[in-house]
Amino acid sequence: MSILERLKQLNAHLYGLNQPPHPFDPLSNTEIEYATAIVREKHGQLKYNAVTLNEPLKKEMLAWLADEKNAPRPRRKAEVVAIDKSFALYDGIVDLVDGKVIAWEGLEGVQPMITMEDLQATEILVRKDPKVIEQCLILGILEKDMDKVYCDPWTIGYDERFGSDVRLQQALMYYRPGIDDMQYAYPLDFCPVVNTETGEIIHIDIPDVRRPVNTFGSNYNPADIEKEGGYRTDLKPLNITQPEGVSFTMDGRNISWQNFNFHIGFNGREGIVLNNITYNDKGNVRPLFYRMSLAEMVVPYGNPEHPHHRKHAFDLGEYGGGYMTNSLSLGCDCKGSIHYLDAKFSNRAGAAVTIKNAVCIHEEDAGILFKHTDYRDDSVIVTRGRKLVVSQIFTAANYEYCVYWIFHQDATIQLEIKLTGILNTYAMGLGEDTKGWGIEVHPGVNAHNHQHLFCLRLDPQIDGQKNTVFQVDATPAAAPVGSAENKYGNAFYANRTKYTKVKESISDYEGSTTRTWDICNTNKVHPYSGKFPSYKLVSREAPRLLPKEGSLVWKRAGFARHAIHVTPYADGQLNPAGRHVCQTSGEPSRGLPEWIADGSANIEDEDIVVWHTFGITHFPAPEDFPVMPAEPLSLLLRPRHFFLRNPALDVPPSYSSTPNQVASQWKGIMDRSDEASKLAFGPAGVCCSEGGPGTAESVNSAGPFVFKKLE
Template identity: 35%
Template sequence: MTHPLDMLTAEEIAAAREVLVRGGLVGETTRFPRLLPIEPDKQTVLGHTPGSDDFDRSVLATLLDTATGRVSEAVVSVTAGAVTSWRDLPTAEPPYGQPPYLFEEYDRAAEIVKADPRWRAAMARRGITDTTHTFVTPLAPGFFPEAGGAGRRMMRSLTFHRRHAGDNPWAHPVEGVIAHVDLTSGTVVRLEDDGEAPAPVPWDDWDYTPEHTGPARTSLKPLEITQPEGPSFSVEGSRVRWEDWTLRIGFNAQEGLVLNRITFRDGGEDRPVVYRASVPEMVVPYGDPAPARYWISYFDAGEYSLGKNANSLKLGCDCLGEITYVDAVVADDRGEPMPIPHAVCMHEEDYGILWKHTEPGEPPQVRRSRRLVISYFATVGNYDYGFFWYFYLDGSIQMETKATGIVFVGAAEPGTENPHAPEIAPGIIGPVHQHIFCARLDMSVDGLQNSVEEENLVAVPTGPQNPHGNAFTYERTRLARESQAARDADSETGRRWYVTSAHRRNAVGRPTAYQLTPMPGPRLMAQPGSSAAERAGFARHHLWATAYDPAERFPAGDYPNQHAGDGLGRWTQADRELTDTDVVLWHTFGPTHIPRPEDWPVMPVDYSGFWLKPHGFLDANPALDLPDWSSRSRGGGGAHGECCE
């Protein structure tokens, strides 16, 4: 081990489990729905000397007894080989809450439902007698105590029929059957069935794999991406260096990809920009009031564990070019190491023109942009999510999510009009829904003492200050406390937010700063007071700013599964000061999806994200010294200053 922020290793996960076993804390029915690294405090990290190992490596393990439903948390020091804390979680008491689901519970829920005679009778009424391949979905039930199940480990299951192995089950939704499953007792505590005249099951074939779609088109010519001298970045342990950027890669079972200690080199100095960046939560609330869907608002990190569901990426499919992969390892359901080969992909991409100018009579000066891409993909049920961090030569950072996969659907009589679920194929409806991501940006712009400001464009009325009617200006407002820092984007005023340094000034005497530029979509559409709004409070605003607290990592709380509501809305009631202190930005973004026929049977990628851009952080364009590669493409050397012809 060489750095306090290195990812957990298989040996450390196995060692943590062995400590718990030796302490008599792991039995035959004990499972590990969550095992996360505990990061050392910032002063330990910032004061770390390369090569030293004078720091503690600990994990936070959540233990579930599947026989009783009891949930406990243990902190295990792998370094000391000891349990340093233990507590039982009061999951049977308000505001409740459950750990993320186990992989094994997906199959267990299906077995429980398929064994229920009421479910089999419901299938038979719909003409389904062979349920060998029928898919029973393992869905988080939300928080609806009036429906029963509060304080119990529950799932709600819908049914999608698969006629044979390999059939696309999403094409055959069985409408109107909802099984409420108690995972601890192993029973269907309630089965809802919409009665004698259910919507027909759609039977059209919608298989999308090559053997079903026919010959691939031949019109596209090869596009080769080569770097004969190798990539421009280097990797040493968890540290990545690319041009002026340096950062460390982390990964855990709940958040997935984490980027640590992001710095930008200015002259001979690596200046801090972001201490820690991740997308630790996302919620997918549905806008269909039908009994089969009103309760759906998935928290894909807190309920299903984004990192644990990460894909092993493949060259030429997920990543193209000169690729470097990073392997990850998380704990499986039994607390054993579960490797994820090629969990993270790194490569460079050309990104068009970075800057260009042509003076009359002079050859043009053009420099091409390039970006470093660090990404991973997670598959949660029917959707696939890509998380892409881009680093640019001008000091900008972009975060982009890519939502694809298969739209979650229901069934209806063909031709039915539904304002909440348009028909996207004959007899198949796609309920309206949102994908709302929340990025956590633990900022460190030239140090840990930062402030937050909001900028808005201001039109100047025609008059003495604007005699010709053309003038406009801008204004900055300090967001001095957490109560002032729950904000929403406004495209009419070009609203942006700044994190400024408390101590450093640029060449024109202003505090150095980075700017958060939103690419806003609608906020949470669920009504105030609704279950979704209480549980996904972070999605009510595009921006939150909080004073740093290491316990505040997940914007919907540590255990949003079946929880009444926690996270940012509660934390910010403390109304902590945000001036010249260690601040964290929380930015929510993402698409609101009204499904269309073109999204079926597999949805093209839907993009969303935001930018972090230097704004007075540097004294000039940092990319003036880029080479002109155009002459190299003609066989020249591409020396600095050569111009395109």
């Protein structure tokens, strides 16, 4: 029996199970190898760049979700990106049910992602290349020490000297005197350009003024910390326990928690993908979002000197946030009672590989959910919240990105990203002027200014598939002070601007008006407020793209020109910088700029997609080196006019005393003559000694509240 026939049998068995793969599930190892075997049978030996789920058409998927027993199950299909012996690039789709290649297209003028195998091969190559060895000798690094030379291979971005027909990388060079030294303290001043397919160095960019190899190390490993006085010794253990287990349930990759239900997908490009997010509102299951993901990001650097203008990495489109994901470990990356999900990908040969524990799912204490104390009688209610966290961490060369999708008990959805890792560095000479484009974070180490701009893709289904977006600005009343309408001049309101056409939606964040965006279902009205049920996008970290209009990165990263775009839904429109990003020039426009070019499409009461670019502008400082403390940024999706009242009222209080209870307790104390007993209580009779509010005896965040009575 051939390998293809054997895999076909395994695949048929997989689909014949009582619970075949959910249509949103990532491809299994068997499916990946079956897909590449089918392609190999038809097209011969290829090098596989990516093999991933071809997501079902939305129309078919919605029909199946509405009636899983009777509606046709969407077919399992795989997307394949492959390179042949002549280095030609192909996009294909494989039907995994029929075992057939149903689409196969040769592509020109674009290049596929750079894989981990490509990156590793480049580092080996530069150590052996005579031209690189020559440059190292000029800087004083002997040939026998070439094993101490390292590089961060990057895609080249775009360089007009080389174009897009040859698959290239640029190698950012470093030196590591000792095995435990941190190479980013020893940047080298030249940059080889590598042909990824032939394994040749085709050019080396060398500055006019050479910069010597740094002699000042900066490390963060334990041995070096011990040399500097050692670690802090005043930290006591902090334990996180859930003796009765977690409060969520998993059915395959579907999760249910605190009225939320959704599917957790994963792919090589976006990493975590959340699908079909719903909320059970007292028995009424209400749809919120069909799909949400981090769709793209760009990191433009601000040094205009050649070749640093090429440094603007699209870490998702050029490398893949899923492919670069870490294998997470208990007690370090995640704490508590953890449920893990693996990630499965294809290697260059078409064999399946697994990254264990790629996704971490756990609960955390979330602090105060709500609280009120009535000063009149000291009656009080306090409820502590908890949150569900679905996370991954991926490493893009020097930087780590910690991605947390967070669900709260008040039906808020939060996306938090923590940036850590190590600054991208460049060599500088003694007394050299950084010209404002960077900062000397350590002797001989220049860290350039840069931005981290992320694109969130939201496919909303707020109480249904037809939605509308409103821009909301806090606005003072137009009527002047002293007028009948605004005599004292204090009036202000929420100025709501409806987006009806694509061109109207192209907008930016405005801090002076605390701008937010409401994603609404205008076919329904809240019975109390008279407003449309909505989810409000609250995002205050949305810097503008700083490279100028017409610049290379401005053309390539068109999605980042504005904070908000809204488009009509279209199958296949997932990648705002285009499907294949590597070595594109930005001309012609690809991805989101192409989709919004007309601008006249209707987005009012339609099936829409909201694209939101947010992030930070990073001016490095010595405190960011040698390894950067995590810098968080966050956004919220909050229900507005969606529920009749606070949806978290049924979360058990941590402590509660009603006015009636306080009065009864106070009366009980006053009826006693024991002065010590009276002193144990505050003026309204709420216990404020040990066992009072906030202590273990009175707090129970997992079950019914405790009101401690005086015995």
